[in-house]
Amino acid sequence: LPVVVLISGNGSNLQTFIDGQMAGELPIDIKAVVSNRADAYGLTRATSAGITAQTLPHGGYPSRDEYDRDLTALIEQHQPELVILAGFMRILTPAFVSHFAGRLINIHPSLLPAFRGLDTHERALAAGVKEHGCSVHFVTPELDAGPVIVQAKVPVLSDDTADTLAKRVQTQEHRIYPLAVRWLAEGRVEMRADGVYRDGKRQ
Numbered sequence: 001l002p003v004v005v006l007i008s009g010n011g012s013n014l015q016t017f018i019d020g021q022m023a024g025e026l027p028i029d030i031k032a033v034v035s036n037r038a039d040a041y042g043l044t045r046a047t048s049a050g051i052t053a054q055t056l057p058h059g060g061y062p063s064r065d066e067y068d069r070d071l072t073a074l075i076e077q078h079q080p081e082l083v084i085l086a087g088f089m090r091i092l093t094p095a096f097v098s099h100f101a102g103r104l105i106n107i108h109p110s111l112l113p114a115f116r117g118l119d120t121h122e123r124a125l126a127a128g129v130k131e132h133g134c135s136v137h138f139v140t141p142e143l144d145a146g147p148v149i150v151q152a153k154v155p156v157l158s159d160d161t162a163d164t165l166a167k168r169v170q171t172q173e174h175r176i177y178p179l180a181v182r183w184l185a186e187g188r189v190e191m192r193a194d195g196v197y198r199d200g201k202r203q
């Protein structure tokens with residue numbers, strides 16, 4: 001499956017896709033990694049693996065619409081069947097999201113619908129929840145509100161800090177994100193008007 005991965009930073013989730021592809025365990029072909037930040041370490045991960053790494057800086061763009069139009073064109077040059085957001089820290093316009101509807105996925109570090117938006121680990125601790133986790137979901141125009149493909153739960157421990165909790169969640173991200181991508185690559189998961197279907201069953 002031809003894919004493009006969008007990042008803004010470290011790219012540890014990207015690394016799981018690179019490793020899965022290289023090991024022949026994930027039936028994907030990463031055509032390009034695109035970042036909005038030139039200093040994203042994930043670009044180095046891509047280049048080291050021989051994958052095309054591109055930066056489209058958002059500075060200088062007068063509007064989100066114009067940035068997203070250029071981003072769409074850049075991505076479409078690679079003709080991906082799946083666009084993977086992996087720590088891409090920008091809100092996307094409805095035009096961008098509709099253009100890639102059904103082939104655009106994200107990972108969010110919470111058990112959606114809980115804690116949409118930023119600083120999820122801090123907010124989970126402040127709320128005193130006993131369980132936290134991460135969700136892979138299809139992207140729809142409303143932020144972090146698209147239908148969920150798969151989630152993983154972790155316990156919140158009494159001595160957790162945002163950092164220790166984030167690490168526990170990331171370990172699960174690195175497990176469920178490649179899993180969801182595999183399901184998509186194998187044609188086992190799709191977004192329909194009324195939600196996500198896996199193996200023909202509504203989730």
Ligand code: GRF
Pocket residue numbers: 007009010011012013014086087088107108109134170173
């Ligand atoms: C992850 O925690 C992801 O859930 C969030 O951004 C972080 C990206 O981490 N959306 P990395 O760049 O993949 O290491």
